[in-house]
Amino acid sequence: MSTFNPATDIPSLTGKVILITGANTGIGKETIISLAKHNPDKIYLASRDKGRANQAIDDIQKAVPGAPIEFIPLDLASLDSVRDAAATFHARSNRLDILINNAGIMAVPSGKTKDGFEIQLGVNHLGHFFLTKLLLPTLQNTAAQASSPMDVRVVNLSSMAYASTPSDGIHFKNLNVGRKPWDVWMRYGQSKLANVLFTKELAGRHSEFTTVAVHPGFINSDLWSTHWTAQFTRWMFNGTWLTVESGSHNSLWAATSPDVKSGNFYFPGGKLENGSKHSNNPKLAKALWDWSEQAVEKFQDFRRYGLSFFECRLGKSGLKVSKIIFGCMSYGNSEWGKWVLDEEATLPLLKAAYDAGINTWDTVEIYLNAQSEVIVRRAIEKFNIPSERLLILTKCFGAVDEENMSNRYGLSRTHSFDSVEASIHHLDPDVEMEETLKALVQSGMVRYLVAWLVWVKITFLNNADE
Numbered sequence: 001m002s003t004f005n006p007a008t009d010i011p012s013l014t015g016k017v018i019l020i021t022g023a024n025t026g027i028g029k030e031t032i033i034s035l036a037k038h039n040p041d042k043i044y045l046a047s048r049d050k051g052r053a054n055q056a057i058d059d060i061q062k063a064v065p066g067a068p069i070e071f072i073p074l075d076l077a078s079l080d081s082v083r084d085a086a087a088t089f090h091a092r093s094n095r096l097d098i099l100i101n102n103a104g105i106m107a108v109p110s111g112k113t114k115d116g117f118e119i120q121l122g123v124n125h126l127g128h129f130f131l132t133k134l135l136l137p138t139l140q141n142t143a144a145q146a147s148s149p150m151d152v153r154v155v156n157l158s159s160m161a162y163a164s165t166p167s168d169g170i171h172f173k174n175l176n177v178g179r180k181p182w183d184v185w186m187r188y189g190q191s192k193l194a195n196v197l198f199t200k201e202l203a204g205r206h207s208e209f210t211t212v213a214v215h216p217g218f219i220n221s222d223l224w225s226t227h228w229t230a231q232f233t234r235w236m237f238n239g240t241w242l243t244v245e246s247g248s249h250n251s252l253w254a255a256t257s258p259d260v261k262s263g264n265f266y267f268p269g270g271k272l273e274n275g276s277k278h279s280n281n282p283k284l285a286k287a288l289w290d291w292s293e294q295a296v297e298k299f300q301d302f303r304r305y306g307l308s309f310f311e312c313r314l315g316k317s318g319l320k321v322s323k324i325i326f327g328c329m330s331y332g333n334s335e336w337g338k339w340v341l342d343e344e345a346t347l348p349l350l351k352a353a354y355d356a357g358i359n360t361w362d363t364v365e366i367y368l369n370a371q372s373e374v375i376v377r378r379a380i381e382k383f384n385i386p387s388e389r390l391l392i393l394t395k396c397f398g399a400v401d402e403e404n405m406s407n408r409y410g411l412s413r414t415h416s417f418d419s420v421e422a423s424i425h426h427l428d429p430d431v432e433m434e435e436t437l438k439a440l441v442q443s444g445m446v447r448y449l450v451a452w453l454v455w456v457k458i459t460f461l462n463n464a465d466e
Contacts, residue, residue, distance in 0.1 A: 006034040010256045013040040017095050021046045022103020024056040030248035036067035046074035076127030077113040079299040086134035095142040098255050100155045101128040107184040118175035120187045125194035130296040137348040143208040144345040152209035155254045156195045164189035169278030197285040203263030210262040212254045217268040219247035300355045321360040326353045328363040332371030350379035362393040
């Protein structure tokens with residue numbers, strides 16, 4: 001990679017969608033300029049300051065006329081903002097080919113994020129962890145359509161400071177470790193170690209796309225203006241710095257080169273970094289992942305806000321359901337059609353729906369010959385979704401393609417009861433409605449019935465009173 005030239009070595013990015021955090025200045029901005037020259041479908045610039053972002057977009061489009069760039073508000077010090085940024089992205093795009101977690105702060109005074117986490121770990125690691133987690137279903141869906149795991153990338157910017165950490169690597173019991181002026185560097189190193197550990201753990205959990213970490217180099221950027229120790233270091237090493245343009249090369253190489261390997265940490269020139277005892281510790285990587293999952297858990301569930309417009313009661317049944325219903329008709333086997341997703345691409349979407357508070361899912365046995373219901377069941381088992389927090393809406397009448405289908409389809413009373421036992425609800429018009437309705441309700445198999453005709457509703461109400 002020592003001879004890497006972005007102008008000639010970056011392949012065509014036609015059709016690709018890219019998201020870069022903190023790209024309104026420094027190496028992030030230079031990264032966008034280089035990528036924009038290779039015809040991507042869209043580049044999303046996610047940063048905190050709209051004014052600076054718009055100025056950056058103007059500068060980039062002067063350098064690359066017509067560059068397809070859009071701004072997404074993102075404050076990594078606020079997990080609410082991170083969640084909103086992911087929602088904004090999902091509203092605009094259904095694919096993501098390259099995610100570059102570029103934003104960061106360095107050696108800032110002791111402080112906390114808006115959610116109470118140590119500021120450097122919160123911004124440099126936790127904000128990016130949460131963003132990546134929320135974008136994971138889209139990354140996986142894009143990878144499922146790609147010819148190779150190399151086609152979809154996550155690039156995490158770390159630093160050579162990853163080795164300057166507390167004795168235990170990451171001091172979970174007191175993340176704001178150290179009181180001396182130079183301890184800001186220990187907290188910075190802790191956050192950069194977290195970037196490397198996150199990279200390794202993400203790569204191990206998700207082989208369907210490529211995840212790498214990079215150290216951009218010793219760059220003369222605004223990061224060195226935050227603390228007097230940083231300013232002093234900047235003065236001492238004046239004249240030995242990389243330019244921001246050169247500093248972007250490692251990110252660009254990691255995002256586009258066929259030579260990278262998932263899970264690795266690269267120094268400038270594509271040099272593989274062997275790592276430290278902490279960065280090569282799989283137990284520490286898992287501990288960080290588990291801590292991060294717990295830290296963001298309440299922020300990914302809309303129900304914690306008590307939003308009345310998002311949840312409602314289902315009649316007098318006592319059930320609380322999401323007003324948004326998640327349809328499962330297109331989940332099964334892609335051989336059925338281009339509109340159908342395979343199980344590998346579907347499971348993350350079901351998990352994302354549940355995490356977002358959408359606990360009402362609609363399916364039926366005839367969807368893709370029962371494959372939809374099979375996948376729903378596997379999602380419940382794989383992600384340990386409590387049955388009492390999920391409502392499955394299904395129907396009856398049709399049948400799956402199997403032998404001896406006698407009494408296995410239509411609206412007979414037998415089929416209605418069999419369907420209810422399989423969580424499918426409907427009525428039999430060939431038998432007195434009251435008979436079937438009373439039997440279903442009295443057996444306790446049905447708690448609530450839905451109908452679309454007025455006379456049916458009146459019958460329901462009369463039987464409910466009884």
